[in-house]
Amino acid sequence: MNDRHIIRGGPRGRHVYEYAVLRVVPRVERGECVNAGVLVYCRAASYVGVRTHLDETRLLALDPRADVAGVRAALRAVEGLCAGGPAAGQAASDDPGRRFRWLVAPRSTIVQPGPVHTGLTTDPAAETERLLDLLVR
Numbered sequence: 001m002n003d004r005h006i007i008r009g010g011p012r013g014r015h016v017y018e019y020a021v022l023r024v025v026p027r028v029e030r031g032e033c034v035n036a037g038v039l040v041y042c043r044a045a046s047y048v049g050v051r052t053h054l055d056e057t058r059l060l061a062l063d064p065r066a067d068v069a070g071v072r073a074a075l076r077a078v079e080g081l082c083a084g085g086p087a088a089g090q091a092a093s094d095d096p097g098r099r100f101r102w103l104v105a106p107r108s109t110i111v112q113p114g115p116v117h118t119g120l121t122t123d124p125a126a127e128t129e130r131l132l133d134l135l136v137r
Contacts, residue, residue, distance in 0.1 A: 012121040015044035017127060020104045021114040021135050022052065022078065024071055026063035028108060034058045038131040039074060039082070039113065040123040041100035048083040048096035049125060051103075051132040069111070074111040078103060 022037035037052035052075045059066050062082035081099055091099050104113040122128040 012079075013122050014106070015042050015122070015124070016118060016122055017047075017121050018100070018116050018118050018133055019127075020116045021072040022050070022075070023112050024054070024059055024061060024066075025110060025112055025116055026071075028110075030062075032062045033112075034062060036071070036111070037078065037102060038128060038135060039103055039132065040124055040128040041096060042121065042127075043097060045124050046096050047124040048082050048100045049128045050078055050092045051128050052079065053132060053136050054084040071110060074109070078111070 017040055019038055019040045021035050022039060023033040024036045025031070025033045034052045037050055039048070039050045041048045052070060052093060054068075054075060056068055057069065059068065081089070081091055081103060083097070084096075085092055088094070088099065092103065094102075104116050106113070119127070
């Protein structure tokens with residue numbers, strides 16, 4: 001096991017969090033996907049966050065005609081919903097948990113959430129970045 005998998009800090013101050021990987025599925029009938037982001041929710045910290053990274057080369061290797069601009073727009077929409085406020089549209093008044101649950105609901109679009117997993121963290125924002133490095137980049 002390397003340092004990327006070790007949770008730092010003692011048991012005090014750690015909170016349960018949930019996360020899902022955002023996948024881009026350019027051709028649903030083929031079932032191939034590219035990881036493009038992570039969603040993280042920590043109830044104890046009232047945190048919902050997302051970090052995205054689209055590797056266009058990988059995406060275009062799966063489907064040379066993929067709508068890269070459309071995928072980027074869908075990822076920006078997820079970022080806006082997580083941020084809350086006016087960028088979240090009708091979900092602006094929803095609590096972080098409701099926004100996370102809506103984002104991880106199964107859907108058959110080009111940008112899809114993967115299964116929800118759990119972990120422990122002392123810093124949900126740092127965990128979001130760590131998961132992006134570990135699972136997407």
